[in-house]
Amino acid sequence: MPVQSATLDFVRRLLHREAIGSLKKVLAKLQPADVSDLITRCTPGERHLLITLLYVTRQAGPVLAELPDETMRQTLEGLSNDVLSRVLQEVGADDSALLLQRLPKERCAEILEKLPPAYADKIEEIFRYPPDSAGAYMNTLFLQFHYRMTAREAVDRMRAWFDTHQEPIYTLYVLEETQRLMGTVAVHKLVLAQPETMLSELIDPDPVCVNDYSSVRDAAETMVKYDYVSMPVVDDQFRLLGIITVDDMVDVMMESAAADAFQIHGVADEDRLETPVGTSLRLRLPWMLLNLMTAFIASSIVGLFEASIQQVVALATFMPIVAGLGGNTGTQSLAVIIRALALDDVDAAAARRGIVKQVLVSLMLGLAAGLITALIALLWRGNPMLGLVIFAAMVLNMLLAGFVGSAVPFLLKRLRQDPAVGGGVLVTACTDSLGFLGFLGISTIFLAYL
C-alpha cells in the first residue's frame, strides 16, 4: 500500500512553497514507512529538505531505517556527521548499526567517536556478530525488570520508559541478580494483577530463547513456529543481551523462503541487484563451470551419434524439442518438491506419493507433447517412423524428467545437502544427456527406416 500520489503531490507543493508549518503537520500524521515511501519518490533536492525537517521534528531516525538500500545510502551521504550522530541516538543500537553499515568505513568510525561511548560500544558489539547470527538482529534497547519488583513498581518503570520511547511493549523480561533471564510476563498479566503482586508470581518460567551466535534463520523459524512476537537473545550463561522482534524475522523468513527457490539455479543468496560485479562473478563462476561440464557430457553423447545425424540431419532439428521439454518438465517437478520441503513437513510416505504423482503427471504431459510433436514431424517431414521415434523419445525423457526432478531433492536431503542448491543444474544435466541418449539411440536402431 504505497502512499497515495495525492499525498506525494501535496507534500511536494508544500515543499516548494516552504510551508514548514503545514508540512510538519502532514508528516506528523504519517507512519515512518509512509514517509520513507515519500522520500523514495522525491528528487534529491526535495529529499534533503524533507530529511532536514524530519530531523527537526525528531522523526528522521525511524524513517531513515525504513528506506530501501540505495536511497538510504544516498540520503546518508547528504547528512553531516553531527546530524547523523544525533539521529542515531534516537533509533536504538540495532537500527544504528544498520545505518552505519551503509557508510564507508572511515566515516563510520568518525561518527562512532561522536556518540556517547556506552552507546558506541553497543553498536560495535552488534558489528562483531556474524551478519546471519541472531545477535546481529537483536535490539539492545529494552526494558529490564527484576523478579523481586512488584507489579506497581513494574508499571512505574514502564511509565518512565514511555516518557522517552514510543515502541509498544508486549512482554516484560524478568531477570535474576546475575542478569540471567528468569522468565517473561505478558503485559496483559500486569494489567490484571494486583499492584502488590511480585513479578516472580506472574512469571512464565523457561521462556524459549535463542543464543546470540545461533543462526538468525533458526531463530526466525522458532518464532514463527511458536507464534511469538518477540524472543529474548541470551549468551551462553543465559544472560539477557537483547530482543529480536517478529517484524525483523518476517524479512528473514521471506528471504529464506525465496532463497530456496532461487538456489535451484545456483543463484547464491548473496547475489543481489546491487552486489558488485566482482562478487557476483565469483559467486556464479563455479556454477557456470559445473554447467559447462554437464553441457559437455550432453555434447559428447550427441558426438557418439554423429554418423546417424549425418545420415538423417532432421535428428539435429528435433534435438532441441526433446531436450527443452524434458528440462522444463523436470524443473517444474523440482520446484513443486522444493517448495513442499521449504514450507511444510514432508514424511517418507508423502515423499513417495509426491514422486509417484510427479512421474504420473510428467508421463501424461509427455504423452501429449510426444503426440503433438510426432504429428508435426509427420506433416513437416512426411516420415511416420521419425514421428514414432520422436514420440517414444519424448515420452521416455519426460517420464524420466518427472522422476529425476522429484527424486533429486529428497536424495540431496538424505545426503544432508541443501535440497535447493543447484538442483536445477543437476536435473537439466540428466534430462539433456539422457534425453539425447534416448532420442539418438532409438533413432540409430531404426535408422534404416528414417
Next chain:
Amino acid sequence: MPVQSATLDFVRRLLHREAIGSLKKVLAKLQPADVSDLITRCTPGERHLLITLLYVTRQAGPVLAELPDETMRQTLEGLSNDVLSRVLQEVGADDSALLLQRLPKERCAEILEKLPPAYADKIEEIFRYPPDSAGAYMNTLFLQFHYRMTAREAVDRMRAWFDTHQEPIYTLYVLEETQRLMGTVAVHKLVLAQPETMLSELIDPDPVCVNDYSSVRDAAETMVKYDYVSMPVVDDQFRLLGIITVDDMVDVMMESAAADAFQIHGVADEDRLETPVGTSLRLRLPWMLLNLMTAFIASSIVGLFEASIQQVVALATFMPIVAGLGGNTGTQSLAVIIRALALDDVDAAAARRGIVKQVLVSLMLGLAAGLITALIALLWRGNPMLGLVIFAAMVLNMLLAGFVGSAVPFLLKRLRQDPAVGGGVLVTACTDSLGFLGFLGISTIFLAYL
C-alpha cells in the same frame, strides 16, 4: 527446532506403559507446535492414544490446528463427530474452518449441525470468503470494547476473558455503538492509565485496517510494512468483523515470496505436493504447450541450417553447449532481478544499473565459457576455426542471455504483468532460438573454413 528424539522416545515409552498421569504432565509442559511435531512422528496407533489424551486435557484443538496437512486429514478421520465438535468449540472459528475444510463435504455438514448455531454461523461465514481474501484468515473470536468504558471496566472485561481464553491480547479494539471501529488502545497504555480514564481518551484513532474481501497478500504486506502484530478486518461500513494476526501473515508472506520464485518456471501457486493429478495436469498443460511452441521455434531455426549441419556434423554436437550455457546464464539473471522486485523497491535508476550489471557479469562469464569451449573444440576436433566460431557464438548468446534475463521482468512489470510468471520460459525461448541462430549463422558464413 523439532522436538528432541529423547522426548519422542520418552512419550512413546509412557504411551506403551499407558502411564496416563505421567503423560499428562509431560504434554502439559509442551507447546502445541511441539506436541504436533510429536504426533507427526508417531505411528497411527500411538497418535490415536495421544489425541484422546489431549482431548481429555482440552489441549487437542490447538495441536490439531498445527499438524501438517496430510497428518491432519488422517487424524481427523480417526475422531468421532462428537469429539470433533467439542474440540472445535475450543479453537475459534478460524481454526475450526481450517480443520473442517480438510473433511469430506458431508461430514463437515454433519459436524456443523452438532455445533451451537451461532458458532456454526461464524464458521460458515468464513467458508463464504474467497480463500485468498483477508476474511478467510481472520479470527472472529476477539474481545470488543466500547469507547465509553473506563480503563477499570476494560480491565474487568479482560479478566473475565482470560478465565476461558489463553491467547495473549496486545491491542484493544474500541467500537462505537454501531459496531464501527473507532480506534485501538495498546495494552501497555491500559497498564499506565488511571482506572477512571475513558477508553476514548487513550485511543489511537484511524487505525490501519483491511477490508474483509481485499487480498490477504496486500493485508500481509501492510502488516509487515508497518510492523503490526495484529490488524483489524472491517466491512464496507467500517464495522469490525475480526482480527488477523502476524503469525498467520508470516505464512502468507513466505508463500508469496516463494511463489514468485517458482512461477519463473510456470509452476502455479496452487500446484502442491498433494494436489490431485488432474488439477496439476490442468495447471501445467498450458505451460507445456507454450514450451512446445517455443521449442518448435528453436527447432525450425535449426532446420534452416540443416545443409550446414550435414556438411559439418560437429555443429550438432556443440549445439547443446551454446543453448545450455545461455539458458542457465539467462535464468540466473532473471532470478536475481525477480528476487529484487519481490523483496525490495526498485526504482528506474536501480533497474538500469541492474541490467547493465547483469549484462557485464554475463559477458565475462561468456568470455570464460567461450574460451574453455573453444579450447576443447580445438583439442577434440583439431579445428581452430570451429573453436573461434563457438567462442563468438557463446559470448554473443551469454551477453544476450544477461540482457534478456534482466530486462524481461522489468518489461513484464511495465506491461502490468506479474514479472515472475513464466519469465523462465520466455528467457530460455530467447536464448535457445537466438543462440542457435547465432551459432549456426556464424558457422554457415565461415562454413568453407570449418
